[in-house]
Amino acid sequence: MSTITIIGTGLMCNALGYGWTEAGHSIRVGTRTPDGDHALRFTASFVGGYAEALDGSDAVVLAIPFPAVKGFIEAHRQHLDGKLIIDISNPFDHLAGNERAAAEFTAEALGTTDMLVAAFKDNFAATINDPTAADGKPAQVKVAADDPAAKAALEPLIRDLGLRALDCGPLGNARYIDAMVSLMLILDRSHAGFTMHTGWAFTGLETTR
Structure with missing residues (x-):
């Protein structure tokens, strides 16, 4: 099993951390407020500062x-070498025009696209631990990366959550996933009462394989 560091203590940290601990993985949590009460839904093997949380991990989730x-990244780059970096951050209005993916800026900060993957960007936290939230079928996790090894390393972690990986091509294609998130929030609020149990799905795959 893997040791995964999640940077951040919000909804996605709780959802991913809970799912992966249930699957037998060890979760370390990095926070800028190590002494705070983070009300985690799962038992982390470590909760503390960023640098300490990165020690000994195989993968890092940027939550x-x-x-x-x-x-x-600039402050902790030396602790990230050789690890799978999973960028789940969403730019929203910070990247006007959507000309580049948020993950492309992450790659620039890292100085490489090796072992970097954009994923979980359009997955509401509520659907991570309820794999059948998407009309009774496991939700899709859209994955974009330049490095095939990064995709291969992430796929079993997605399966361990009971979800399905959908390969969306190179890292630059994450810009299209980024753009889907704002509309997803609007539609969820308008049509589902902001339950955040909705999501995008690419359908028809079962009938074309």
């Missing part, structure tokens, strides 16, 4: 706001 990602 912090997009504007904080660059600074985090």
Whole structure:
């Protein structure tokens, strides 16, 4: 099983951390407020500062706001080498025009696209632990990366959550996923009462394989 560090303590940290601990993975949590009460839904093997949380992990989930990602990487780049980096951050209005993906800025900060993957960007936290929320079928996790090894490393982690990985091509294609998120929030509020149990699905795959 893997040791996964989640940076951030919000809804996605709780959803992913709970799902992966249930699957037998060890979860370390990095926070800028180590002494705070983070009300985690799962038992983490470590909760503390960013640098300490990164020690000994195989994968790192960037579950912090997009504007904080660059600074985090620049401060902790030496602790990220060789790890799978899972960027789940969403830019929302910070990238006007949607000309580049948030994950492309992450790659610039890292200095490489090796072992970097954009994923979980259009998955509401509520659907992570309820795999049948999407009309009774496991939700899709859209994955974009330049590095095939990064995709291969992430796919079993997605399966361990009871979800399905959908390969969306190179890292730059994450810009299209980023753009879907704002509309998803609007539709969920308008048509589902902001339950956040909805999501996008690419359908017809079962009939074409």
